[in-house]
Amino acid sequence: MGHAAFRLSGIVKDFPGVRALDHASLEVMPGEVHGLVGENGAGKSTVIKVLAGVYQPEAGQIEVDGQRLSPATPLSVHAVGVRFIHQELHLVPHFTVTESVFMGQERTARLGLAKREMRRAAEAFLRDALGLDLPGNRLIRDLGTAERKLVQVARALIDGEAKVVVFDEPTAPLASNEVDIVMEAIARLKAQGIAILYVSHYLSEITEICDRVTVFRQGETVGVFDTITDASAGDLVFAMVGRNITDMFPPKGSRATGRGLEISGLTDGAKFAPLSLSVGEGEIVGIAGLIGSGREEFVDTLYGLRRKTSGHVTFDGSPLHIATAAQAVKAGLVLVPRDRRHDGLVLPMTVTENATLATLEDNATAGIENRKAARTATEAQIQALDIRPPNPDAVTRLLSGGNQQKVVLARWLATSARIFIFDEPTVGVDVGAKAEIYQLIEDLAAKGACIILSSSDPVELQGVCDRIAVMTRGALVGELNAGEITVDDLVAATTGAASLAEIRDAG
Ligand SMILES: Nc1ncnc2c1ncn2[C@@H]1O[C@H](COP(=O)(O)OP(=O)(O)OP(=O)(O)O)[C@@H](O)[C@H]1O
Ligand SMILES: [Mg+2]
Secondary structure, three states, X not given: OOOOOEEEEEEEEEEOOEEEEEEEEEEEOOOOEEEEEOOOOOOHHHHHHHHOOOOOOOEEEEEEXXXXXXXXXXXXXXXXXXXXXXXXXXXXXXXXXXXXXOOOOOOEEOOEEOHHXXXXXXXXXXXXXXXXXXXXXXXXXXXXXXXXXXXXHHHHHOOOOOOEEEEEOOOOOOOHHHHHHHHHHHHHHHHOOOEEEEEOOXXXXXXXXXXEXXXXXXXXXXXXXXXXXXXXXXXXXXXXXXXXXXXXXXXXXOOOOOOOEEEEEEEOOOOOOOEEEEEOOOOEEEEEOOOOOOHHHHHHHHOOOOXXXXXXXXXXXXXOOOOOHHHHHHOOEEXXXXXXXXXXXXXXXXXXXXXXXXXXXXXXXXXXXXXXXXXXXXXXXHHHHOOOOOOOOOXXXXXXXXXXXXXXXXXXXXXXXXXXXXXOOOOOOOHHHHHHHHHHHHHHHHOOOEEEEEEOOHHHHHHHOOEEEEEEOOEEEEEEEHHHOOHHHHHHHHHOOOOHHHHHHHO
């Protein structure tokens, strides 16, 4: 057998108070798609940053193509053809697509930058390798999350020198139809003999595209599985969390049915047509739709982040006047935003400060008593959501991606809101915590809250919701009863492969 594409062995990485990696090992062969899974905080992103030369480990060895790198530095690792698609997007909003793809690796012609050539190359790469038709002069800030992710991929691979490509949760921000685009790109890279390391919380993706998978648990390598012969998603879950998770979704309780939220003719005049929807008290209504379906804009408009041009919203028959997010919160309507890292968190603040931001009015007025109360409340939330480390005074920036998400959830769950909009609540969250979040949503509904769950995950929508409103191309095309449809039906409805009438007739 030839050299591993790369091999990490005996890696130890300490942060103040935490051993993030404890003699972890990881080996990926050329032409292999290798999965890396583990709970939030297991050390996945840290091991990637060690391979990237961003963190220097306390102990351990790094080899790329049989060659030991000591130390690994961002330059030396890049020079041997290792490329990274990090979990966070690092794109500049006012740059164009072409500028972003070639940032730091501009091509020059005799008289300066080869602008036209770069644009052609960027567009061709995005189209041919990633299946995305995107004009090179488009600004990053005008792109959706999925498009940005693919620009990030293009940027890492445009030089054609990649031998190893590391993807840290590439599909987390993507809709189901875009996941396929990434999968396809990965299959093409693999066919060229490039080694892929693929980190994801979506175990179905892992078993679908990976040849082998390594499982991390609390900084240690607890197993390497061959996905073809000896690992099902259930086996991986067991290795990750040390127990079986049989019921991902809580049983749907019988609910109070008050009048609740009534939306009629709401529109932003641009991205979605006038839309009417009701959500009774104690009801969980899903919003399904691909990126570009208007789902995100609808949710943002309801919460006052986008301007509505017409329509009105009532709660128990009384009008809600919401033109800003602050007014929404005051009216008892809260939104758990999809891009929690950017919209939701003040990273330099502690977990307690972040978790109590929404109830700050109560806390701010004062003193030690209230701050103690905030800390106690946060401790309860830390337990309920299994936030790790379980330290209310930890600085939020230092938490793993999934644990940061939970801090934002904690904040909104602490409010006494009557209407909750969850926008992609479980992106980046591990399986155990997912089940806990679904239970929390069910509990809120059981207490009579109106819940809107906007999600790109059809399994989640079908498992959690009572009713699901389907949006395609900027319009609500109808509603489905979750109990009467399958996950495949929902995929067919959101992609337009089947009409809602066809689905209802078949069901
Ligand atoms: N810069 C840092 N300073 C201090 N602690 C850190 C730092 N980066 C990570 N940690 C801690 O190291 C541990 C591993 O974090 P890491 O980000 O690698 O987890 P992960 O497996 O990527 O999780 P997720 O699935 O949530 O992204 C966590 O306990 C985290 O809080
Ligand atoms: Mg991570």
